[in-house]
Amino acid sequence: MEKKFVIATNNPHKVIEFKRILEPMGIHCVSLKEMGIQSDAEETGTTFMENAYIKAKAVFDICGLPSVADDSGICVDALGGQPGIYSARYGGEGLNDEDRMFLLLKNMESEENRAAHFTSAISCVMGEERVIEAEGYIFGRLTREPRGEHGFGYDPIFLPDGYEMTTAEMEGDAKNAISHRGNALREFAEKLKEYYHDADK
Ligand code: IMP
Numbered sequence: 015m016e017k018k019f020v021i022a023t024n025n026p027h028k029v030i031e032f033k034r035i036l037e038p039m040g041i042h043c044v045s046l047k048e049m050g051i052q053s054d055a056e057e058t059g060t061t062f063m064e065n066a067y068i069k070a071k072a073v074f075d076i077c078g079l080p081s082v083a084d085d086s087g088i089c090v091d092a093l094g095g096q097p098g099i100y101s102a103r104y105g106g107e108g109l110n111d112e113d114r115m116f117l118l119l120k121n122m123e124s125e126e127n128r129a130a131h132f133t134s135a136i137s138c139v140m141g142e143e144r145v146i147e148a149e150g151y152i153f154g155r156l157t158r159e160p161r162g163e164h165g166f167g168y169d170p171i172f173l174p175d176g177y178e179m180t181t182a183e184m185e186g187d188a189k190n191a192i193s194h195r196g197n198a199l200r201e202f203a204e205k206l207k208e209y210y211h212d213a214d215k
Pocket of ligand 1: 025057084086088102111132165166167168169195
């Protein structure tokens with residue numbers, strides 16, 4: 015399956031995760047930076063999948079190559095699923111990843127129910143009318159303090175169920191083996207295989 019896929023994201027951490035997960039499966043990925051493409055589509059969708067499609071389609075419209083995007087976020091039970099699709103914008107403008115993480119901890123200060131999960135929606139635009147979609151999750155709970163230097167975003171405060179390490183204390187491959195993005199991308203790779211198998215018939 016030696017085909018080129020453009021990773022429709024400006025997040026360098028996501029690029030690394032996409033490559034580490036997809037390249038060993040023979041799916042060749044190039045970043046927007048490597049392609050010299052500038053795209054910053056506005057995320058006007060109301061679901062993770064709608065936003066993933068918006069980002070992938072914007073890049074497909076620029077380059078005409080299969081373009082794959084992830085829209086993801088952390089959903090906290092005690093906050094009714096927030097920040098959810100607003101995870102990257104939590105607290106409004108002017109905050110960085112670390113500020114948002116501390117804001118979430120502060121908003122959860124008096125909360126005993128720490129249950130949370132990450133969702134990743136993958137949309138890959140293969141052609142004008144051809145889209146492959148996949149979704150993945152990881153369930154766990156929020157810590158009370160950040161731990162670990164790996165990963166990005168809310169990783170330092172997320173303990174997956176069955177683990178005593180946050181996803182920021184895990185090496186890249188260990189996180190990818192259980193993460194929402196890893197799960198979604200593995201499902202995507204399966205669907206891609208079926209897609210090419212059907213196309214060959
Ligand atoms: P997006 O680029 O709109 O999909 O934003 C996703 C946001 O959700 C990121 O900026 C992070 O704050 C958070 N997020 C998504 N995936 C992860 C992850 O794997 N670890 C930590 N935070 C994540």
